[in-house]
Amino acid sequence: MGYTIKSDIVVPNGYVYRQSALQPGFHQIHMHSTGNPTASVQNERDYLAGHYNAANYTHLVGITNGAVDIRQVMNTNGGAWDVGGDWNWETYAAIEFSEGSIKSQADFNKAYPAYIWLARYLAKQAGITYTIDNLNTIGIKSHNYASATGHGSDHVDPLPFLAKWGVSRDKFNRDLVNGIAEQKEETKTTKKAGIKDMLLFKADVDTNFGSKANIYFLNGGIVIRIDSVSTYNELKNSGVPFATFTKKNTESLIDANGGLK
Ligand SMILES: [Zn+2]
Incomplete structure (x- = not known):
């Protein structure tokens, strides 16, 4: 611990x-x-x-x-x-x-x-x-x-x-x-494979549904949710940091992370 x-x-x-x-x-x-x-x-x-x-x-x-x-x-x-x-x-x-x-x-x-x-x-x-x-x-x-x-x-x-x-x-x-799951373990298990996979998933959602998706950074890991006002408020009320990405800045983030492969 x-x-x-x-x-x-x-x-x-x-x-x-x-x-x-x-x-x-x-x-x-x-x-x-x-x-x-x-x-x-x-x-x-x-x-x-x-x-x-x-x-x-x-x-x-x-x-x-x-x-x-x-x-x-x-x-x-x-x-x-x-x-x-x-x-x-x-x-x-x-x-x-x-x-x-x-x-x-x-x-x-x-x-x-x-x-x-x-x-x-x-x-x-x-x-x-x-x-x-x-x-x-x-x-x-x-x-x-x-x-x-x-x-x-x-x-x-x-x-x-x-x-x-x-x-x-x-x-x-x-x-x-x-209890609260330990942050370090979550960071270890999700950070490496997490961001690119989630961004790809989000890009896929944007392409197929034309919607915005919210990506939430949770204890160093990443959780993705499709546009949902209630989810946003739940996370906000729980004090969880979050970021909302449009298709455009998602693409630049994907590029910043080495592009689509
Ligand atoms: Zn007291």
């Missing part, structure tokens, strides 16, 4: 466990976003270092200098003061998506799969099932759901932040349950 968790612990080991007199057995991964639109990952870490006695969490995910930045800032498997309710005593890990570190759709598209990956990685480590937002004690829970069911405060994160960048609650839930 291509992600690295950087250890940058700023909370004393076992702090919440001792302060709240907890018992062993931590069954939940909690999903948050920071709600601070200007703070970087480093700013959030620095703030936590001085204020962990008020609230705390175990991991930060965001973008630093253009790259995915995953920090562990507190030990796992000991509760956390993160949801503001009785599910604080179930926290194996609490993950904060650093809102202020995301400046563009490209930033979000890079960091979001890492956020999902980390949740599933920690769930697996803890033996927690890949379930999202149900009332069972064991599972992955959004802060939003903890609040809505009386197990948290009144916070609704991370859903509005995810929605702002095109990820619906449904997609978020699906991604947590199913």
Whole structure:
């Protein structure tokens, strides 16, 4: 897997466990976003270092200098003061998506799969099932759901932040349950043979049907769809980069890729 968790612990080991007199057995991964639109990952870490006695969490995910930045800032498997309710005593890990570190759709598209990956990685480590937002004690829970069911405060994160960048609650839930295919593998398997074949296919469609076809670049691979407004909107809403080609610029792209053979 291509992600690295950087250890940058700023909370004393076992702090919440001792302060709240907890018992062993931590069954939940909690999903948050920071709600601070200007703070970087480093700013959030620095703030936590001085204020962990008020609230705390175990991991930060965001973008630093253009790259995915995953920090562990507190030990796992000991509760956390993160949801503001009785599910604080179930926290194996609490993950904060650093809102202020995301400046563009490209930033979000890079960091979001890492956020999902980390949740599933920690769930697996803890033996927690890949379930999202149900009332069972064991599972992955959004802060939003903890609040809505009386197990948290009144916070609704991370859903509005995810929605702002095109990820619906449904997609978020699906991604947590199913995971997101690793980008590198897809790039390897589709990039070599992909573009020319797809452009040929598109040229064929143009010739035979006289229509425009949309070519979507998806995680380094290529997906082609015939003109479809709903498909376009679906992909746009999901934050997938796309490009629409007419017959003319398709031909120049084919030429740029070595021409028809
Ligand atoms: Zn939260």
